[in-house]
Each structure stands twice: as C-alpha cells, then as structure tokens.
Amino acid sequence: MQNIRNIAIIAHVDHGKTTLVDKIIHASKIFGEHQQFDDLILDNNDLERERGITIVSKNVSVRYKDVKINIIDTPGHADFGGEVERVLKMADGVLLLVDAFEGAMPQTRFVLSKAIDLGLKPIVVVNKVDKENCRPDEVHEQVFDLMFNLGATEDQLDFVTLYGSSKQGWMSRDWKQKTEDITPLLDAIIEVIPPAPFIEGTPQMQVTSLDYSAFVGRIAIGRVHRGTLKEGANMSLMKADGSVKKVKIKELQVFEGLGKAKVAEVQAGEICAVTGIEGFDIGDTIADAENPEALSRISIDEPTMNMLFTINNSPFFGKEGKFVTSRHLRDRLYKETEKNLALRVQETDREDTFLVYGRGILHLSVLIETMRREGYELQVGQPQVLYKEDDNGNRLEPIEHLVVDVPEETAGKVIELVTMRKGELTIMEPKGDLQHLEFNIPSRGLIGLRNNVLTATAGEAIMNHRFQSYEPYKGGIPGRISGSLISMEAGAATAYTLDKMQDRGEFFIDPGEEVYGGQVIGEHTRPNDLTINLQKGKKLTNMRASGSDENVKIQPKRQFSLEDAMEYIQKDEYLEVTPKSIRMRKILLDENERLRYAKKAD
Structure with missing residues (x-):
C-alpha cells in the first residue's frame, strides 16, 4: 500500500469548496513565509474570479503526516457536470461540503449521486456554522436521508461528519467546540479515505483531463489504474473507435503542491501528467505496448440544449474582434470539444453556421464569454431545448x-x-x-x-x-409578451428622439450610441415589434422662446448580462457578441424582408 489519498471535493455552487482548498493549502505550509497569495488560489482564470464559481476542475496535492493527499477541486454547477463525472474517476473518496443554513441543494444531489454510484467513501463537512440561523444538526440529518435515498451502501452511510468554517479556517467534530485550525479535517481524511491501492500487472491509465503547454503541446492527465508507467517507455493509445496507436512517453510529472514535479516512474494509484503523446482524447486508455487492454470509457450525460453559432455579419462586423471568419469559428469550437466533454458541435448545411449542444444556458454562456475575451466575433440564436x-x-x-x-x-x-x-x-x-x-x-x-x-x-x-x-411534452408555454423596438437607420441615437420615444418602451442604448438598421434597441410596451428612427434631431430655427426648450430627462438604459441577453432574444433575433459589445438584432435586418417573411409564415 502507498501513502496516497485521492480525494475530490464536491458541493453545490457557493458552499465554500475553493475556500476550503485554500485553507488546506495554507495549513500544509506549501508556501514559504515570505510568499503572499490572494484568496481563492485555485480559481485562477478571470471568469472564475468574476463569477465566484469554479468552471474547470483543478488538481493540487498537500503532504500531511508523511501522507500525500491529492485534492481535486470540482465545479458545483450542474451545467459543468461533465467535468465532475470524469474527475471523480480519479478519486477514492469525496469530501461533501454542505452549507450549514442552506443544507443539501439540487446540485449537491447531482454530484453526490455520481460519487455514490462509483462507490466512493464520503466525508461530510458542514460548512459556515458561523452563519446566523444555521442549523448544523438538521443539515446532518438531511444529508443522511439524501444518501439513503440515493442508494448509498452501509459503509457509505457510516460517514464521518466535521463542522466548521472554511472562511475562518477551523474544523471540529462538534460544531459547538471551535478549534484552532483545520487539522481535524486532514486527520479524518487520512483515517477514513482508503489509501490508493497498488494493482499489479501491465500498465493502464485513462486520460480523464488535459492540460496544454506552449512548449510541449497537449498533456494527458489521469490516474494510473494498474502497473507502473515509466519515462521513455513505448505504449499503446487505445481510442474510442477501437483503433490502437503506438506512442512513447516523453516525460512524467506528478502533482506536488500547486505545481508539478518530474519523475522517472509513476505507480498505480497516483495521479500524473504525461507529455509526448499526440492525438489523444479524454477517455482514451494509455496501455501496455505488447498486450494493450482498454478501460471502460467515461460516460457523460446527454446535452439538454442547443444554440446556433454563426459568424458576425452585422454592419459593425470586424470593428472590434480579431477572429471573425467561419474558419476561425469552426477551429475554436472543435478545439473546445476536445476538453469540454459535455459539449457537442454539429455542422449545418451552411458553411458558416454550427449547432452547439450543451448542458444549459450557463454552460454555453461560459464558452461564448471565453471566446469573446479571446477576440472572437460571433452571433448566436435563441437557446432551444432538445426533444x-x-x-x-x-x-x-x-x-x-x-x-x-x-x-x-x-x-x-x-x-x-x-x-x-x-x-x-x-x-x-x-x-x-x-x-x-x-x-x-x-x-x-x-x-x-x-x-x-x-x-x-x-x-x-x-x-x-x-x-x-x-x-x-407539457404543451405550449407563453414566451416574452412584449415586442421589440427596432432601429430604422444607422447612425448615432439622439437624446431628443430618445426623450420623445420613452412612452413607447424601455431602451437598451444611451444617447450618442451608434446603432444600425435592424438592431433591437429596446422593449416595446405592446406585443408587436415597432421600427423607429432614433437619428432625427430637433429642427433648429432662428427663433427662440423661453420655456419651449424643456430639459431632456432620459431613463438609464437597461443593462443585460450575457446570460440575460441569451434568455431574452426571440426566435427571429440573434445576439451579436464581440470583445467589447453585446447587441441584439433581427436576423433579417431589412424591414420589408421581415414583413415578406411574416406573410409567408402566415
């Protein structure tokens, strides 16, 4: 047996997973006294920090009492369930984190059911017991009932519970007794989670995650299931279609602290990163060169929603983005499917249009937000559920x-x-x-x-x-009841016209903002769409009369986040997304074309 514990931290969004991992990292003295780190060391991409959620699972390791603990921080949102399902394969146990006030939430149930199906041993951490109105004992009962309902074994139901506050940095077996630090949690991990077993035989490792380096290219990450992987060894790569490809391991690295350390060999039970292997996908098996045996592939739940992605062809095309062609869009979407298992891309009969399938609005919006930050311009249609x-x-x-x-x-x-x-x-x-x-x-x-x-x-x-x-199917659901206000012409919107049109609806633009014909600029107070001219200025004469120039009082424009805008658009509208702007527009920009199309549809 080796002194390794592989543990995944699972919880609902915002229950404090990443904060707890931070405290474990600090407790294990990975950093020198002189090193300074911000909060949430692991949420290292901008999107994760801004939204306060984990999107991509991360691996770190800490050493405590001569035991190496590999920790996998997982996303809590069900839209990123594809991430959770595959990384749980690397763990021998799970740390289930539950808020002492909110209790077990929908996503807790989702990720916990996956862990119980895999037979992983749980430790329950009731977090945030310093909150007002917290109810730790009730929450403990609730978690037991949830595990029982999910079909947990007797061994899984006999779980250890710790109480504490990861923000304040303490854990205890009794929530009324505050301790100095979180070492009771680390002791419980060593005591409860089974050590990673060493299984003898020919080497086998399943690729469950991937990394990328500008120097060595794509890096395969996974847990060695059986045998020993050696640097420089010739291996077989077993693909989804049953084909076997000869490959050679260039370098092996294991996770040490927040980084990786190069090693000559890795034994079964350890999580490692392999470089030098080309053409692999998540789910492939790296096996023995002479007698290759494949591990069963990772199954991922089906997508429930799709959206149309197409190139930006609005009059403002190419003004703000670097990547604007259909080739750029195609390459980026297919690159995403390599590491985002729950995402699928399907080509349509048009070269510049793709159907992208995902788990939900958040799952798709994170992809769109990432792309716009990378400099892409694109348009997306209304989200559609899959029947x-x-x-x-x-x-x-x-x-x-x-x-x-x-x-x-x-x-x-x-x-x-x-x-x-x-x-x-x-x-x-x-x-x-x-x-x-x-x-x-x-x-x-x-x-x-x-x-x-x-x-x-x-x-x-x-x-x-x-x-x-x-x-x-439950029958028809009423959609948005108000129509759209649409710009008639291109140009800057004048404060004078916006002021005069305020009784027609709520606007999404400010005075002086450039718009184009066919752009959705507001919400109409009535169910029908209305095309208006915002570029008209006030007629100026030589005559001036006191009192005729009243002050213009314009309501602030309505702000949309990306997800809000994705949910807001109608079937005949696109969302134009560029690095600097999010605009709504009609698919057919010309009003006469829209009228002709509406007559045909009737």
Whole structure:
C-alpha cells in the first residue's frame, strides 16, 4: 500500500469548496513565509474570479503526516457536470461540503449521486456554522436521508461528519467546540479515505483531463489504474473507435503542491501528467505496448440544449474582434470539444453556421464569454431545448427540478410565474425566515424565468435547478409578451428622439450610441415589434422662446448580462457578441424582408 489519498471535493455552487482548498493549502505550509497569495488560489482564470464559481476542475496535492493527499477541486454547477463525472474517476473518496443554513441543494444531489454510484467513501463537512440561523444538526440529518435515498451502501452511510468554517479556517467534530485550525479535517481524511491501492500487472491509465503547454503541446492527465508507467517507455493509445496507436512517453510529472514535479516512474494509484503523446482524447486508455487492454470509457450525460453559432455579419462586423471568419469559428469550437466533454458541435448545411449542444444556458454562456475575451466575433440564436421520442412516437422534453428560496411575502408571485410556465409545485415549507419552494418545470420554461422572478421579488430570490428526466411534452408555454423596438437607420441615437420615444418602451442604448438598421434597441410596451428612427434631431430655427426648450430627462438604459441577453432574444433575433459589445438584432435586418417573411409564415 502507498501513502496516497485521492480525494475530490464536491458541493453545490457557493458552499465554500475553493475556500476550503485554500485553507488546506495554507495549513500544509506549501508556501514559504515570505510568499503572499490572494484568496481563492485555485480559481485562477478571470471568469472564475468574476463569477465566484469554479468552471474547470483543478488538481493540487498537500503532504500531511508523511501522507500525500491529492485534492481535486470540482465545479458545483450542474451545467459543468461533465467535468465532475470524469474527475471523480480519479478519486477514492469525496469530501461533501454542505452549507450549514442552506443544507443539501439540487446540485449537491447531482454530484453526490455520481460519487455514490462509483462507490466512493464520503466525508461530510458542514460548512459556515458561523452563519446566523444555521442549523448544523438538521443539515446532518438531511444529508443522511439524501444518501439513503440515493442508494448509498452501509459503509457509505457510516460517514464521518466535521463542522466548521472554511472562511475562518477551523474544523471540529462538534460544531459547538471551535478549534484552532483545520487539522481535524486532514486527520479524518487520512483515517477514513482508503489509501490508493497498488494493482499489479501491465500498465493502464485513462486520460480523464488535459492540460496544454506552449512548449510541449497537449498533456494527458489521469490516474494510473494498474502497473507502473515509466519515462521513455513505448505504449499503446487505445481510442474510442477501437483503433490502437503506438506512442512513447516523453516525460512524467506528478502533482506536488500547486505545481508539478518530474519523475522517472509513476505507480498505480497516483495521479500524473504525461507529455509526448499526440492525438489523444479524454477517455482514451494509455496501455501496455505488447498486450494493450482498454478501460471502460467515461460516460457523460446527454446535452439538454442547443444554440446556433454563426459568424458576425452585422454592419459593425470586424470593428472590434480579431477572429471573425467561419474558419476561425469552426477551429475554436472543435478545439473546445476536445476538453469540454459535455459539449457537442454539429455542422449545418451552411458553411458558416454550427449547432452547439450543451448542458444549459450557463454552460454555453461560459464558452461564448471565453471566446469573446479571446477576440472572437460571433452571433448566436435563441437557446432551444432538445426533444426526444419514446417507443410509441410521443414527444418527450427535458424536465428540471427547480428550487427557489424567497421571502414569504413574494412567494405567491413566484408560484404564479413558475406555474404559468407549466411548473408543478411539489414542496412548500418554511426555511428560517424564507419560504422554500420546489417545482418540476420543463427546461424551456426556465429560459427567461430568472429575470422575471428577480424582478418580482426585488432581487431577493435564490434560484437553483438541475436536470431531472425526460417526460411527456407539457404543451405550449407563453414566451416574452412584449415586442421589440427596432432601429430604422444607422447612425448615432439622439437624446431628443430618445426623450420623445420613452412612452413607447424601455431602451437598451444611451444617447450618442451608434446603432444600425435592424438592431433591437429596446422593449416595446405592446406585443408587436415597432421600427423607429432614433437619428432625427430637433429642427433648429432662428427663433427662440423661453420655456419651449424643456430639459431632456432620459431613463438609464437597461443593462443585460450575457446570460440575460441569451434568455431574452426571440426566435427571429440573434445576439451579436464581440470583445467589447453585446447587441441584439433581427436576423433579417431589412424591414420589408421581415414583413415578406411574416406573410409567408402566415
């Protein structure tokens, strides 16, 4: 047996996973006294820091009492479930982190079910016991019930529970007794999580993650399942289609602290990075050169949503981005599928248009946001959910489990909004000073729902959802009830016209902002679309009369985040995304063309 523990940290979004990993890193004295680090060492890309969520799983290791602990920090959001499913294969146990007030949330259930299916040993950490209204004992019971319902074994149900605050940096077996540091957690990991076993035989390693270096190219990361990998050894790469390719290991590295250390060989049970292997994909097996044996491939849940991605062909094309052609777009999307397992790209009958399949709005929006930061210009269509058919030819649609925590006085409005979109209320109970609501709702009913709920509750609702199952089609759902205000011509919008048009709706642009014909510039107060001219200025004469020049008072424009805009657009609209701007536009920019198309459709 080796002195290695492989552990994955799983939790719902914002329950404190990455903060806890930070504290473990500090406790193990990886850094010298002189080194200074910001909070959230592992959330190292800009998007993760801005949104406060983990998007890509990370590997680090710490040493404690002569034991090496490999820690895998996983995303908490169900949209990034593809990441979680594959990295759990590298672990022997999981650290389940639960908020002492919120308890087990939808995504907790999602990632925990994957860990229990793989037979991993859990340690439960009830975090944030320093919060007001926290209820650690109730939450402990809730986690036990959840594990039981998910079919956990007796060994898994006999879990160790620790209480504490990862922000304050302490953990204890009793939440009423505050300790000095988080060493009780590290002791529990060594005591409870089984050591990584050494399995003898011919070498086998499954690629579960990948890294990239400008010097050595793509790097395969995974856990050695059997035998010993050696530097310079000839191996076989076993692909998804059954083909076997001869490869050679150039270099082997293991995770030490926040970095990697070069080694001559890696034994079974250790997580390592392999360089020098070309043409591999996630799920491939690196096996013996003479007697190659493949490990079973990683299965990933199906996507539930797709979006049309196309090149930017608006009048402002090429003004703000570096990568604007269909070749750029194609290469970037296919490059993403290499490491983003839950994402799929399908070509259409047009060279410059692709259908991209993902787990949800957040999953797709992170890809779009990453691309725009890299300098890409593109347009995307309205998100569409994916339907299936059962054996009798009936249409099935994805249903999500939606959880909303909301102040009691606005619970009625939320229930009304969700049931209008074919949601069914399953649970309603008090939770502290909030009302806890649970619904089953079609995935398409969620598109645009968050905005409406936040507006109705003055921003106080906490919403979470996860995919549940495919069920029979629930019928039509009312979409956005208001039409769009559309610009008639290109040019800068004048304050004079914006002021005069304020009774027609709410605007998405400021005075002086450049717009083009066919751009969606606001929301109409009525259900139909309205094309307006914003470039008209005030007629100037020599005559001046006191009182005729009233002050222009214009409401501030409505700001959209990328996800808000993706949920807002209609079927006949595109979202134009560039490194500096997010604009909405009609697919057909010319008003006469739109009218002709509408007549044909009727």
